[in-house]
Amino acid sequence: MTLGLYLTRRLAGTFGIIAAVFLGILYLFELVEMMRRFGGGETGLRQILWLSALRVPTTFYQVLPLLMILAAMALFLALARSSELVVIRAAGRSALRMLIEPFIATLLFGALVVAALNPVVAAATRLYQAQAQAITAPDLVLQVAIGDTGLWLRQGDNLGQTVIRAGSVSQDGLTFHDTGFISFDGATGAPVARIEAAVARLGNGAWALEQATEWDLTAENPERDAQRHEHFQLPTDLTPERIRDSFARAGTISIWALPEFIAALDRAGLATRSFRVQLHTELAMPVLMAAMMLVGTVLCMRHSRAGGTGSRIMLTVIAGFALFFLRNFAQVLGENGQIPLVLAVWTPPFAMILLALGVLLHLEDG
Numbered sequence: 001m002t003l004g005l006y007l008t009r010r011l012a013g014t015f016g017i018i019a020a021v022f023l024g025i026l027y028l029f030e031l032v033e034m035m036r037r038f039g040g041g042e043t044g045l046r047q048i049l050w051l052s053a054l055r056v057p058t059t060f061y062q063v064l065p066l067l068m069i070l071a072a073m074a075l076f077l078a079l080a081r082s083s084e085l086v087v088i089r090a091a092g093r094s095a096l097r098m099l100i101e102p103f104i105a106t107l108l109f110g111a112l113v114v115a116a117l118n119p120v121v122a123a124a125t126r127l128y129q130a131q132a133q134a135i136t137a138p139d140l141v142l143q144v145a146i147g148d149t150g151l152w153l154r155q156g157d158n159l160g161q162t163v164i165r166a167g168s169v170s171q172d173g174l175t176f177h178d179t180g181f182i183s184f185d186g187a188t189g190a191p192v193a194r195i196e197a198a199v200a201r202l203g204n205g206a207w208a209l210e211q212a213t214e215w216d217l218t219a220e221n222p223e224r225d226a227q228r229h230e231h232f233q234l235p236t237d238l239t240p241e242r243i244r245d246s247f248a249r250a251g252t253i254s255i256w257a258l259p260e261f262i263a264a265l266d267r268a269g270l271a272t273r274s275f276r277v278q279l280h281t282e283l284a285m286p287v288l289m290a291a292m293m294l295v296g297t298v299l300c301m302r303h304s305r306a307g308g309t310g311s312r313i314m315l316t317v318i319a320g321f322a323l324f325f326l327r328n329f330a331q332v333l334g335e336n337g338q339i340p341l342v343l344a345v346w347t348p349p350f351a352m353i354l355l356a357l358g359v360l361l362h363l364e365d366g
Contacts, residue, residue, distance in 0.1 A: 003093065004101025007075075011102050011293075012109075014078075015071035022067060023060055030055045043135055054128035057121045064113060065285075065292045068106065069320035072296030073313065085301055095301055095360055099294070106293045110286025118282060119254035126252050151176070161189075162236075166200070176200040179209075181234065191217050195234065207234040255282045274335045280345040281331060287349040288327065294356035295319050298363070323352045 030052040038048055079085045088098055153164040167178030179200040183193040197212035209232040215222040253261055258279045262272045299312040327348040334344025 001101075003088065003091075003098065007098060007102050008105040010079075011071060011075050011105070014075045015068065018067050018071050018074065019060075019064075022063065023056065026059050026063075027052060027056050030059070038132075038135060047131075047135075051128060051131060054124045054131070057117075057124045058128075061113075061117060061121045065288050066320060066324060068289045069292040069296040069316065072102075072293045073300050073316050076297045076300040077309070077313070080301060096357075099297060099360075102293060103290055106290045107286045110289040113289075114255055114282050114285045119256060122252055122254040129252070161185075164200075174202045176202075181207075193217055194222075195232075197232070200234075202236070205235065205237075207236055208232075209234060253278075255279065258282075273337060273341070276341055277331055277334045277345060280341060284345050284349055287346070287353070288323075291323065291349040291352040291356065292320060294353055294360070295323065298356050298359045301360075301363075323348060 031049070034048045034052045034055070038051065076085070079088075089095075151166045151169055153166075154161070161184040163182045163184070164176075165180045166176035169176055177199055179197045181193075181195040181197075181200075182191055184190065185192050194215040194217055195209065195212055197209035199210040201208040201210075209229070212229045212232040214227045214229065214232070216225055219225045253275075258275060262275050262279065266272055296316055299316050330339070330344040330348050333339045334341045
């Protein structure tokens with residue numbers, strides 16, 4: 001137990017140092033990108049620094065598994081160089097036995113990352129997207145809310161403020177049924193018009209409404225002066241791409257809110273496969289990090305005097321990137337429905353754990 005705690009503490013310290021270094025590097029990269037994107041205009045340096053800070057958590061969260069393999073590799077290379085691994089083996093501890101505590105600690109750390117860091121990343125991503133849109137397109141605002149009563153959108157553009165409600169939505173997210181529109185005056189915030197339509201289809205530059213009824217709320221008697229249209233065109237600055245992006249922005253919903261959001265999408269009739277893949281991917285993060293830890297240790301437990309350290313480091317890094325690529329590739333296949341969702345998300349990390357254990361047993365205890 002004491003040896004396991006020692007290795008776990010060393011692994012945590014090594015991971016902390018590597019994470020701090022990469023965090024600084026990522027911030028510098030994001031700062032350069034923000035300067036290129038927003039510099040030279042009215043955006044001040046303080047706001048650019050803030051936007052860079054909002055972008056860093058997303059990138060850092062994505063590379064955490066790769067940082068774990070680097071930390072494990074650095075730790076066991078240091079242990080081999082200082083002959084501590086020789087002492088551990090002489091004390092009767094096998095390679096497999098000494099990795100139990102670090103493996104369990106990595107699983108728990110991965111669960112903590114998903115539970116605590118994921119909501120922070122989601123909040124930072126939403127805040128960055130809102131502030132970046134406010135800089136690049138301040139007149140265009142689109143908010144989407146999905147609840148028990150259906151789908152709600154708030155559209156803000158140079159045409160005014162409009163609240164849109166839909167009882168259900170087609171799979172493509174562009175055809176709305178049982179739809180209501182309420183327009184508000186941009187200066188006073190008072191409602192000025194209301195439209196109810198059986199069907200509303202979003203095209204480029206206009207909503208195509210069917211069986212629509214229009215009320216002028218500024219009239220003396222809106223009900224008496226209501227107009228009914230079999231077909232009606234309502235101008236809009238919304239585009240199909242903006243609607244789809246509002247549903248599909250990855251990383252903007254925390255893992256705690258994803259199950260409820262998926263259920264709401266199901267009630268609204270929208271596709272949920274990509275969000276289900278995202279949920280399972282987050283749940284599989286602890287297993288992925290544990291797999292990365294094992295991969296980082298397999299080829300780095302030989303004494304440094306045995307030679308071949310450079311080739312072992314290269315093979316370890318290649319194996320880690322291969323696992324990362326395989327996981328992302330399988331995730332894409334799962335989102336497209338090419339393979340079952342659970343198989344796409346959970347197979348790569350478990351397969352890599354089994355492969356790492358097989359190689360470890362062959363090299364160390366075989």
